Amino acid sequence: MLFEITSGALEPQRLIDHVRKDGSGAVALFSGVVRNENLGRRVLYLEYDAYPEMAERVMREIAADAMGRWPLTDVAMQHRTGRLEIGETSLLVAVSSPHRREAFEACHALVDRFKEVVPIWKKEVWEGGEEWIEGEAVRR
Amino acid sequence: MKAKVRLFARLSELVGTREVEVEVGEGLAAAEVYQALCAKYPALSGLDGSVRYAVNGEYADAGHPVGEGDEVALIPPVSGGSRAI
Numbered sequence: 249m250l251f252e253i254t255s256g257a258l259e260p261q262r263l264i265d266h267v268r269k270d271g272s273g274a275v276a277l278f279s280g281v282v283r284n285e286n287l288g289r290r291v292l293y294l295e296y297d298a299y300p301e302m303a304e305r306v307m308r309e310i311a312a313d314a315m316g317r318w319p320l321t322d323v324a325m326q327h328r329t330g331r332l333e334i335g336e337t338s339l340l341v342a343v344s345s346p347h348r349r350e351a352f353e354a355c356h357a358l359v360d361r362f363k364e365v366v367p368i369w370k371k372e373v374w375e376g377g378e379e380w381i382e383g384e385a386v387r388r
Numbered sequence: 389m390k391a392k393v394r395l396f397a398r399l400s401e402l403v404g405t406r407e408v409e410v411e412v413g414e415g416l417a418a419a420e421v422y423q424a425l426c427a428k429y430p431a432l433s434g435l436d437g438s439v440r441y442a443v444n445g446e447y448a449d450a451g452h453p454v455g456e457g458d459e460v461a462l463i464p465p466v467s468g469g470s471r472a473i
Binding site (some may be wrong): 367 | 392394396397398401438442445446447460461464465466467
């Protein structure tokens with residue numbers, strides 16, 4: 249298990265190696281990357297802010313929930329903070345399991361849950377303006 | 389007693405700091421700590437409907453009591469990615 253908020257570049261292979269156990273027959277990796285457009289605006293770059301101690305704790309909780317729901321061999325998640333340029337990776341979620349179905353399902357569910365509850369915020373900077381993007385107020 | 393409040397993203401930009409201390413009565417609820425904060429920083433007013441509270445790094449109800457040395461955080465709706473799939 250690995251849960252990390254970091255300002256350094258994310259390395260997918262590191263997470264894949266981390267979650268692969270001898271009992272794993274599948275590793276699913278989700279990579280969230282910065283794209284150049286949102287709501288018709290040409291995005292220049294993003295800036296992420298986080299509450300790191302809480303984010304790592306919440307990641308641990310949602311990973312424990314997933315481990316209880318699917319027969320996973322391991323889970324790891326990382327989110328980057330600070331300024332990210334177009335094409336850079338902001339989020340990695342890696343899941344391993346004996347067979348592919350659980351890995352796909354759990355990885356998908358974890359990414360969705362991550363975006364609802366992990367305290368991380370994104371500021372979009374485009375030509376002529378900037379805005380902190382706030383999601384819906386999701387209750388759990 | 390003093391309560392430590394942490395602010396992030398838009399909220400930290402509104403007040404120009406990421407951490408503030410407010411003087412509050414012992415055993416106040418998280419939402420009351422927020423009200424005390426608004427008296428000091430009016431720019432933070434009106435978030436009641438959208439912000440969530442965390443006490444010592446865990447999501448907490450508005451009524452969660454805050455004691456000496458506790459850390460309160462105001463959590464705006466998170467956006468570590470898009471809702472669109």
